Amino acid sequence: MNKEEQLRMSIRDLFNKGAWLNKFKMEERLKGYKPSEVHCIESIGKNVDPNVTKLAESLYMTRGAISKLTKKLIKKGLIESYQKPDNKKEIYFKLTEKGKVIYKIHEELHKEFQERDKVVFEQVTEEQFDIMLSFVEKYSKHLNAEIKKQGIDIN
Numbered sequence: 001m002n003k004e005e006q007l008r009m010s011i012r013d014l015f016n017k018g019a020w021l022n023k024f025k026m027e028e029r030l031k032g033y034k035p036s037e038v039h040c041i042e043s044i045g046k047n048v049d050p051n052v053t054k055l056a057e058s059l060y061m062t063r064g065a066i067s068k069l070t071k072k073l074i075k076k077g078l079i080e081s082y083q084k085p086d087n088k089k090e091i092y093f094k095l096t097e098k099g100k101v102i103y104k105i106h107e108e109l110h111k112e113f114q115e116r117d118k119v120v121f122e123q124v125t126e127e128q129f130d131i132m133l134s135f136v137e138k139y140s141k142h143l144n145a146e147i148k149k150q151g152i153d154i155n
Contacts, residue, residue: 022113029105036061037078038106040069041095044079045103049092078102 001009030038036059043058044050050058055066070093073079078099081091095103124132 018113022109025109025112026106029109030102033102036069037073037076038102040066040073041078041099041102042106044093044099045095049084051090051092055093073099 026035026038039059040055043055047054047058052063052066052070055061055070056063059066061069070079070081074081076098077096079093080096081093083091
């Protein structure tokens, strides 16, 4: 196996291992909510005036899938839609009090996972962080270009 294959497998393994390790606490604390619902709530909580297009872009889902998801979240009382007085065409979303509770639980879990993994990140030098971040940025730009080149509409 060459280094590229080794790196690809290692990244996939890290992601899967982290997801598996976090899964049990997430399911326990966010019982009754699907990961897509929680991530949509997170995206609404972190973005200013999120609409279907903004959510589709940030979650790498189609606008149709986001429309279905937001309708489900509205029905569950987790988010509500609104319009701006100067733009009656566009529909935006915000968290309800119930949605803010889910958002807060999710944020707390992420902090807990960061704390658990802190021991590793404390050992990484600034130079190592810069190299890794540079690689991730280059790879991300490459994937964006490939998505565009293939004419894939992620919205």
